[in-house]
Amino acid sequence: MNGEAHEHAAASGLAVARSLLQAVLTQMANLPLAILLLVSLAFVPLGVGLALLPPVLFALRGLANQQRRWAAEWSGVEIVVPYRPRPENASGFGIVKWLLRDPATWRDMLWTVVNSVTGLVLAGLPAALVVYGLEGVLVAPWMPNVHTFGWGPFWPLSDYGLTGSVGSALLGSLMLLVGWQLGPSIMRAYAIVNRSMLGPTRGRLEERVRELTETRSETVDASAAELRRIERDLHDGAQARIVAVSMTIGLAEQLVKDDPEAAARLMAEARQASGTALTELRDLVRGIHPPVLAERGLDGGLRALALTLPMPVDVAVDVPGRAAPPVESAAYFAVAEMLANAAKHAEAARAWVDVRHNGSALVMIVGDDGRGGADPAAGGGMRGIERRLAAFDGTLAVTSPEGGPTVVTMELPCALSSPKT
Incomplete structure (x- = not known):
């Protein structure tokens, strides 16, 4: 029982601290973003808004994604990221069109306005109850000339003679108990409210x-x-x-x-x-499934692969752990296919590979100084790799103008196991 009590106390304390953080964040981030969004949209007809909107909307997406992570980590409420993939080679006005045509963008806008209120009232409720409860228990009893908490909802207690120190202590204890016990449940309710606006339609x-x-x-x-x-x-x-x-x-x-x-x-x-x-x-x-992957991991496998090619290949791998074997295999063969294309078709003199884990996905960038013109739509091995990555919700983007260079960016969503030792 002592262990369970300690766990509950720790969860309640974290809920109160997170409640305070959310309440502050809504006023320091949501409210300014809501104002910036309104100003940017108002200036779109003048052209200025077209330059202002992308950074503001990307900042809004970053804030919304942070809320999605917190909802999952703090309250166990999963909120699926609903954004449409960014079109290849989108830039300038193309980025603005992509952002504004995504229904999730408009739901984010609505959320940032609504959350300016719900984040302060609902998310901040556990912290408010605990803070006012502590005031009633520790401060108000020593200030007899101040009515209980000094604000309206507690005046009816005077009908029962519960004014001054006794009333403050009783009310403070009650508010402290409610805020402490119901903090995790209130934060979960706040996460569910966010899911209704930040989740996919x-x-x-x-x-x-x-x-x-x-x-x-x-x-x-x-x-x-x-x-x-x-x-x-x-x-x-x-x-x-x-x-x-x-x-x-x-x-x-x-x-x-x-x-x-x-x-x-x-x-x-x-x-x-x-x-x-x-x-x-x-x-x-x-x-x-190359045995080298099981023995040396993705880093060793790609370096061994590079040694078999007829051209120099620079390999940089920063993956602090191991992905699941099917993911590692898909990543290995994806990079191998891109390097094979560089050697056979692009007439490249040099190639490079950069593989990193960004916290949620393996990001693999393969480039070469060949003649360019690569196009997944033409079929062949590149299209096969695109299908292979899609089985893991992965993506492939190619930048390959005529004359080169060719840069292929691939992403494979995955979690990592224990770090490398």
């Missing part, structure tokens, strides 16, 4: 279901094609060589008494063929 959820259905279909097709490739490679490669080895050994067995030299030559051929078959099997396994 029904239309967005339906759109997301369609996206997931398409992604699932593409993933199934890609998996089927991969299985057919493995079957073909086994049948035409290693299996054929193993059959040939078996036949060669059979011939050697027949010749071992009559022509030992010929039998020895056949056994040497069989040994060479078995070594070739083993190499092909190893290559096939690497194509499914």
